Amino acid sequence: MTTTNETQGLNFLQELIEEDRRAGKHGGRVLTRFPPEPNGYLHIGHAKSICLNFGLASQYGGLCNLRFDDTNPVTEDTDYVESIQRDVKWLGFDWDDRKFFASDYFPKLYHFAVELIRQGKAYVCSLSAEEIRAYRGDFTTPGRDSPYRNRTVEENLDLFARMRAGEFPDGKHTLRAKIDMTSPNPVLRDPPIYRIRHAHHHRTGEAWPIYPLYDFAHCLSDALEGITHSICTLEFENRRVLYDWIVDNLIRGERPYQYEFNRLNLNYAVMSKRKLLKLVTEKYVSGWDDPRMMTLSGLRRRGFTPASIRDFAQRAGISKTQQLIDMGVLELCIREDLNETAPRAMAVLRPLKVVLENYPEGQVELLDVQNHPQKPEMGSRKVPFSRELFIEADDFMEVPAKGFFRLAPGKEVRLRSAYFITCKEVIKDASGNVVELRCTYDPATKGGDSPDGRKVKGTLHWVPGNAPTAEVRLYDRLFSVESPDADDAADFTTFLNPNSLQVITDARVEPMLAEVAPESRFQFERLGYFFADPKDSKPGKAVFNRTVTLKDSWVKEQGKQK
RNA sequence: UGGGGCGUCGUCUAAUGGCAGGACAUCAGACUUUGACUCUGAGUAUCAAGGUUCGAAUCCUUGCGCCCCAGCCA
Numbered sequence: 133m134t135t136t137n138e139t140q141g142l143n144f145l146q147e148l149i150e151e152d153r154r155a156g157k158h159g160g161r162v163l164t165r166f167p168p169e170p171n172g173y174l175h176i177g178h179a180k181s182i183c184l185n186f187g188l189a190s191q192y193g194g195l196c197n198l199r200f201d202d203t204n205p206v207t208e209d210t211d212y213v214e215s216i217q218r219d220v221k222w223l224g225f226d227w228d229d230r231k232f233f234a235s236d237y238f239p240k241l242y243h244f245a246v247e248l249i250r251q252g253k254a255y256v257c258s259l260s261a262e263e264i265r266a267y268r269g270d271f272t273t274p275g276r277d278s279p280y281r282n283r284t285v286e287e288n289l290d291l292f293a294r295m296r297a298g299e300f301p302d303g304k305h306t307l308r309a310k311i312d313m314t315s316p317n318p319v320l321r322d323p324p325i326y327r328i329r330h331a332h333h334h335r336t337g338e339a340w341p342i343y344p345l346y347d348f349a350h351c352l353s354d355a356l357e358g359i360t361h362s363i364c365t366l367e368f369e370n371r372r373v374l375y376d377w378i379v380d381n382l383i384r385g386e387r388p389y390q391y392e393f394n395r396l397n398l399n400y401a402v403m404s405k406r407k408l409l410k411l412v413t414e415k416y417v418s419g420w421d422d423p424r425m426m427t428l429s430g431l432r433r434r435g436f437t438p439a440s441i442r443d444f445a446q447r448a449g450i451s452k453t454q455q456l457i458d459m460g461v462l463e464l465c466i467r468e469d470l471n472e473t474a475p476r477a478m479a480v481l482r483p484l485k486v487v488l489e490n491y492p493e494g495q496v497e498l499l500d501v502q503n504h505p506q507k508p509e510m511g512s513r514k515v516p517f518s519r520e521l522f523i524e525a526d527d528f529m530e531v532p533a534k535g536f537f538r539l540a541p542g543k544e545v546r547l548r549s550a551y552f553i554t555c556k557e558v559i560k561d562a563s564g565n566v567v568e569l570r571c572t573y574d575p576a577t578k579g580g581d582s583p584d585g586r587k588v589k590g591t592l593h594w595v596p597g598n599a600p601t602a603e604v605r606l607y608d609r610l611f612s613v614e615s616p617d618a619d620d621a622a623d624f625t626t627f628l629n630p631n632s633l634q635v636i637t638d639a640r641v642e643p644m645l646a647e648v649a650p651e652s653r654f655q656f657e658r659l660g661y662f663f664a665d666p667k668d669s670k671p672g673k674a675v676f677n678r679t680v681t682l683k684d685s686w687v688k689e690q691g692k693q694k
Numbered sequence: 695u696g697g698g699g700c701g702u703c704g705u706c707u708a709a710u711g712g713c714a715g716g717a718c719a720u721c722a723g724a725c726u727u728u729g730a731c732u733c734u735g736a737g738u739a740u741c742a743a744g745g746u747u748c749g750a751a752u753c754c755u756u757g758c759g760c761c762c763c764a765g766c767c768a
Contacts, residue, residue: 141708169768204767261766270764271696306766316697318764327766346768370698370763392699399705405768447717449707451700454761458705461718471731506731537729546727580727591727657728686729 143450145184145391149192149361158360158386162194165359166220166227167350169201170212170334172405173420173427174219176441176462177396183445184393185363186225197357198227202235203349205333213334215420219428224438234349235335237356241344242296244352244382245307245326249288253381254325255281256291257308264306267313268321275313275321295328298341302328309348311377319374323347351375354388362388365395366452396448397456400609401426402617402624416625417610423677424610424632434607435653435663435679437473440466459609463680470653470661470679475503475510478548478593479641479656479676481604483522485568485597488553491519499579501549515642517550520597522640523569524658527592530558530566535689537589539569545590548657552577552588593657600646602674604662606634639676647671658682 142150153160164185168174174182189196198220202208220227234241248254257280259267269275283291295305307326315321325348330341354362362375368390375390397403402411408427411417420427423434431441444465448457478501498514523539532540539545544554557570576583580591612629619627645654649671652664660681669675 141710143707147710167768171768201768207767264766265764268764273696275764303766308766318697321764324766329766343766345766350768366699367762368768372698394700447706449717451707453700453706455706458718461706464718467730476728502727505726505728535729548727550727588727590729593728655728655730658730659728682728682730684729689729 144452145188145361145363145393145450146191148391149188152360153192161358161360162189162192163197163358163360164189164194164363165197165199165354165357167199167201167353167364168216169204169207170209170216171204171207172212172409173215173429175403175405175408175428176398176426176431176444177403178219179223179428179441180396180445180448181363181365182220182223182225183442184450188361188363194360195230196225196227197230197232197359199232199353199357200234201346201350201353202233202333202335203343203346205329205331205336205343208334210334215429219432222432222438223428223441232353232357233335234344234353235333237349237353238336238340238344240356241349241352242342245344245348246289246292247382248309248325249292249307250285251381252285253310254288254307255283255310256288256295256305257281257322257324258305261303264324268318269313271318274315275318277313278308278322281310281322292326295326295342296340298330300328302330304328307342309374309378311374317370317373319347319371320377323374325378347371347374348378351379351388351390352382355379355383358386359388362390364390364392366392367395368392392452393450394452394455396445397454398426398459398462399456399614400459400611400616400629402611404617407617407624410625411610414625416628423605423607426610433663433666433677435661435677436466437469440469443469456615466661466680467683470655474653474655474661476505476657477642477645477654478515478595479602479604479639479645479659479662480522480524480593480595480599481606481636481639481659482525483595483638483640484525484528484566486521486523486553486594487568487570488519488521488573489556489570490572493519495519499550513644515549515644516596518596518598521547521594522597522599523547523592523594525566527590528555528566528569533690534693535686538592539590544588545592546577546580546588547594548591549580550578550594551575551580552582593659595640595642599640600643600674601638602641602646602676603668604636604639604676604678605665606636606678608632608634641674645676646674648674653679655682 166185186196257278267276306324308322308324311320313321326342329343369392372390379387421429421433497517499517500512501515502512504510527538551573553571553573555571559568561567610632611627613627616624616627648664650664650666650669655661661679662676663679665675
């Protein structure tokens, strides 16, 4: 899955693991983990981490655990646990029976904490949250010791036991690691490792009134599972010394090590869970699986394939520099996949009626149309052709622009796999809108080839005049600026793209498309790749989501002419 | 401001003291029954200044810029 491109070197983590294996570290073993907190849905950035952790493991003959980092009961929920598993599986990865929860380790973590107290390296602090903050100092001024720092081991043991017993209200005490209040790294200024929280936990219920904090729980969970390489993102870099301090004090022998790589950012999108949550709860989008969301469930509903996302993660790459990937890369990945696999079909988004004046009234021909121009093995289908049809309104210009080689008065074009037609007359309504084209067809060009060898520049897609309708949802990037969250002053929602969703309820589609099963993928020729919506599409009432457009050098050309 | 990290084409990523390469994007062209796909070609980069060296993106020094850290979130 993570195949190393031959022209590329190894990334720094692959190098590091290879060095470790050469040196016989961990006995040559590789065990990684993907550690989501179940407080939101997975997004494309998580996909990079999943591909990395599972990919590295499989590349080096190891395994990757799925571990829910569920140490904060107030934000976490089983719905999230389920969505995360669904998404990881969908992406194509398997944790077998290695599904773990940090909450499974609560008893062991509690004993580790007691052990730390016994070593004189942790104490119960009775400062309030505000006081702790005040005592911590800031970047330039060192912190001051808590007045509770020198409680005896016995007193700490007693207090911690009573915290665990639920004797104290939230916030009354914390258990803190006793490290160094003057450290230049604020992470080491006696960080709290347990807090009192009388809350319902999605798995342990009311069993625990105290919960470990990330820094304490994560490294020890890694150690308990025998993780060798604990890979996280760059913002955890300053915490590595604390990771090491805890592990060094509590784990003997084989131990995990933390390494950091760059988080993936995409332009014209937001990636933080907090912001995605806000989009959902404040209804800027229809839900976590809104096809405009860069969540895995959103991308899935948009029509992205797991392979395209894996390819994307591979192309993004791993390093330690800030990464802002161009949306074009994601689009390339899905186009490349779907170009190979998606059968072609014809749909007209903005129908313009065409009447073929010389085509016999009442006649219907079933024309044979290829399902894929480069893949005859994908077969063909029949599309009914008759006197009345629809073409795309955009494919006609009464006064053709320079370089426009579609239909215009007096001009001849090809209808895909059908006939050459020539526009004879333009019919308008009272307000001057073009409502119908009167054309003639050349019976000798059946199938789209002219026996006399005359060429035609444009080929248009079409549907029969009695074509069924379908709903089509056109999606565009959710934000109109490259970095919606770069501006601290303005809320990111002010940069939402007002045109990110356009719903067409009366598109006309070739008959076969109206009966398609949900989750079918097609290329609508000349328009883009479309996906029958998993929730809303039904045979007889089709709803298509546009996954991505085709590249369009005509709109680009028009842009240049302006 | 103290600490931690990072600076290579517009973007992402290689080159591990020895020809700055690849991908995306861009531009030009070929092909085309999808203005798609495919193919061909082009331009574009080592943050800066010094130093070490036969030779520096790589090593050293100084400077500059960007990111992260002052939750009882992860």
